[in-house]
Amino acid sequence: MDGPFLIAIGLIASGDPALTEIIALSLKVTLTAVSIGCVIGLPLGAGLALARFPGRGALVVAFNALMGLPPVVAGLLVYLMLSRSGPLGDLALLFTPTAMVIAQTILILPIVISLTRSVVEDLWAEYREQLRSLGAGRLRAVPTLLWDGRVSLLTGILAGFGRASAEVGAVLIVGGNIAGHTRTMTTAITLETSRGSIGLAVALGIILLLITLSLNAAAWGLAQSARGRLG
Amino acid sequence: MGAGAIGAGAAGMKVDKVISPTTEILPLRIRGVSYAVGKTRLLDGIDLTINAGRRLVVMGPNGAGKSLFLRLCHGLIAPTSGSIAWQAQGPRPAEQAMVLQRPVLLRRSVRANLDYPLALAGHARAERGEMVQKTLARFGLIALAERPARLLSGGEQQRLALARAWAMRPQVLFMDEPSAALDPSATRIIEDLIRLFSAEGITIVMTSHDLFQARRLAQDVVFLHRGRLIEHGPAARFFDAPQTAEARDFLGGELIW
Numbered sequence: 440m441d442g443p444f445l446i447a448i449g450l451i452a453s454g455d456p457a458l459t460e461i462i463a464l465s466l467k468v469t470l471t472a473v474s475i476g477c478v479i480g481l482p483l484g485a486g487l488a489l490a491r492f493p494g495r496g497a498l499v500v501a502f503n504a505l506m507g508l509p510p511v512v513a514g515l516l517v518y519l520m521l522s523r524s525g526p527l528g529d530l531a532l533l534f535t536p537t538a539m540v541i542a543q544t545i546l547i548l549p550i551v552i553s554l555t556r557s558v559v560e561d562l563w564a565e566y567r568e569q570l571r572s573l574g575a576g577r578l579r580a581v582p583t584l585l586w587d588g589r590v591s592l593l594t595g596i597l598a599g600f601g602r603a604s605a606e607v608g609a610v611l612i613v614g615g616n617i618a619g620h621t622r623t624m625t626t627a628i629t630l631e632t633s634r635g636s637i638g639l640a641v642a643l644g645i646i647l648l649l650i651t652l653s654l655n656a657a658a659w660g661l662a663q664s665a666r667g668r669l670g
Numbered sequence: 671m672g673a674g675a676i677g678a679g680a681a682g683m684k685v686d687k688v689i690s691p692t693t694e695i696l697p698l699r700i701r702g703v704s705y706a707v708g709k710t711r712l713l714d715g716i717d718l719t720i721n722a723g724r725r726l727v728v729m730g731p732n733g734a735g736k737s738l739f740l741r742l743c744h745g746l747i748a749p750t751s752g753s754i755a756w757q758a759q760g761p762r763p764a765e766q767a768m769v770l771q772r773p774v775l776l777r778r779s780v781r782a783n784l785d786y787p788l789a790l791a792g793h794a795r796a797e798r799g800e801m802v803q804k805t806l807a808r809f810g811l812i813a814l815a816e817r818p819a820r821l822l823s824g825g826e827q828q829r830l831a832l833a834r835a836w837a838m839r840p841q842v843l844f845m846d847e848p849s850a851a852l853d854p855s856a857t858r859i860i861e862d863l864i865r866l867f868s869a870e871g872i873t874i875v876m877t878s879h880d881l882f883q884a885r886r887l888a889q890d891v892v893f894l895h896r897g898r899l900i901e902h903g904p905a906a907r908f909f910d911a912p913q914t915a916e917a918r919d920f921l922g923g924e925l926i927w
Contacts, residue, residue: 568746569774573787573838574764583786587777668818 446638447645458639462646465623468536468610469603472543476551476599479544481592484555485581488563499556505549510542511608517542518612534615539623542609547599554595558588590665597658601651695758695765695841696722696873698743703752705738705897712738714897716752722841725864725874727884727905730894731920736877737771739894740844743875744768764791767840771847773831775819780811780830783819787838801837809833809863825856832863836872843867845876849883861887881921885909893917 450458487498519525521533521541532538562584570580585592607625614621616630624643631640698720705713713735720726720743728736741747742754745762756763776783784805788798806812809829814822819830828848835843848864849857864887868874878884884891888905895916901908912918 566774568741569770571746572744572768572770573834574790579790583776668821 443637443641447642450639450642451645455642458642458646460619461622461624461627461643464536464621465604465625466650468539468623469543469600471540472547472603473596473600475540475544476547477596480548480551480599481555481585482581484552485559485585487552488556488559488584489577489580499553502549502553502556506553508546508549509608510546510606511612513545514542514609514612517545517609521613533613534617534621536614536621538613539610539621542613543603543606546606546609547603550599550602551595554598555585555588555592558591558595559584562588590662593658593662597654600654604647604651693758693763693765694722695756695763696720697757698842699753699755699757700743701753701755703742703749703754705735705742705747706750712897713742713749716899718892718899718902720842720873720875722873723871725868725887725889726876726892727888727890728875728877728892728894729879729881729884729920730900732879733896734894735897736894737846740768740846740875740877744844763841764838765840766842766844767835767838768844769828769831769835769846769848771850773828773834775822775827775830777820778818779816780819780822781806781815783830784834784837787834791838805833805837809836825852825859828852828856828860829863832860836867840872842873842875845874847877847879850879857883893920895920 487495487502517538518533520527521530521538522528523533532541559581563580566580566584566587570583575583605625607629610616610621610623611626611629614623614626616622616626622630624647628640628643628647631637631643700716700718700720703713703716704711716739728739730736738747742749744766745754746768758765776786778786781802784802785798788801793801806815809832811826811830811833814826814830819827822830828851832845832848835845845864849860852860861883864874864876874887876887878887885905888908891901891903891905891908892899893901893908893912893914893916900914901912901917903913908917909921912921
């Protein structure tokens with residue numbers, strides 16, 4: 440029973456190049472998707488919190504629902520868009536890391552938007568009169584509220600990272616799990632397990648858990664110290 | 671930092687006129703102003719002219735509409751009917767500031783809190799640095815400049831709220847119960863600051879539920895009761911010879927509803 444674990448530890452300890460490459464690609468894809476998700480999602484979420492327009496309620500519900508969008512469905516949608524016969528087929532992005540970034544961004548966006556909206560809405564209720572008194576309109580309030588909500592927003596961003604780094608369906612469909620090109624930790628675990636090569640799968644599993652654990656620990660520590668420092 | 675030392679410092683501060691001879695935004699003319707939520711009239715037919723250079727204290731029992739009245743004047747909310755017109759053109763001049771009943775300090779340093787409204791007002795970064803420094807010095811906040819505003823004591827937070835409003839160079843400063851939650855020494859600091867503002871030429875419009883504070887600070891008094899303006903006049907007359915039964919009961923400590 441401890442066969443696979445010993446192999447896994449051996450692979451990790453020796454810094455196996457195949458393992459390292461898979462980890463690097465996974466992190467690159469997910470971190471890029473998280474960054475894009477934040478650049479789009481933070482202002483959009485804040486805008487949704489402050490704006491009042493017909494259909495706003497429906498939009499809020501839609502983004503909340505999309506937080507539970509199954510990754511395989513997101514993958515399928517991106518696949519249909521990028522496949523040879525799809526509307527964006529000419530870009531030849533299917534089975535590239537870029538396609539994987541697009542698919543993961545779609546998974547992350549609803550989380551960042553919904554959590555940002557919720558955080559900013561609460562802050563707005565508290566800040567509204569004060570900001571108006573100081574001379575800030577709604578538009579100018581957006582960066583102010585995002586910055587003052589930074590500690591809470593970190594949790595939302597981290598949830599997005601967690602979702603993207605853990606999912607396998609979307610990257611498998613649009614990436615194709617091509618060795619040395621689009622193979623990530625999760626797709627590799629799926630493949631290696633089905634091939635009976637449990638050692639590498641366990642090694643990747645351990646790494647994945649460690650990354651998630653250390654990121655959450657860092658975020659928690661940051662939030663704790665920030666609450667202490669900022670009140 | 672001892673509160674007493676700051677109080678003495680505030681009292682001993684040099685007074686210099688900070689109001690530049692730009693457009694005078696006062697008087698503020700309030701005509702037939704009502705504010706209703708549903709069918710309930712929280713303010714009803716208020717007529718008042720607020721003139722420059724005075725300390726006006728708005729008094730009245732809880733629920734009289736004091737806070738609402740200040741927020742209407744400041745322009746945070748719009749009246750249901752009637753008009754609020756500044757002498758200066760435009761609906762809401764920038765040369766006025768307000769200290770809310772529960773001021774919201776940003777989750778940033780004391781310095782950043784003072785910088786924020788100046789940035790909104792369009793002052794250049796270098797100019798702002800100087801203005802903030804001057805404000806910090808004036809309000810005894812230099813030692814606290816880099817501290818997170820939310821972690822200051824209640825008295826320090828209120829001093830920062832007043833400093834922030836002062837830094838905006840207002841001609842009129844509205845203050846809603848500026849010392850409601852403070853202990854006597856912090857209250858004294860705030861009252862000293864209010865006199866100082868007044869001496870600098872800033873028109874003060876404030877609410878207070880504290881009769882003693884109103885006696886100490888008021889030059890003019892507006893007395894509100896159930897959303898109506900019952901009395902308006904010089905403070906001495908209001909306190910010594912109130913014209914209405916409501917005001918007499920209020921001053922006599924009777925419960926009036």
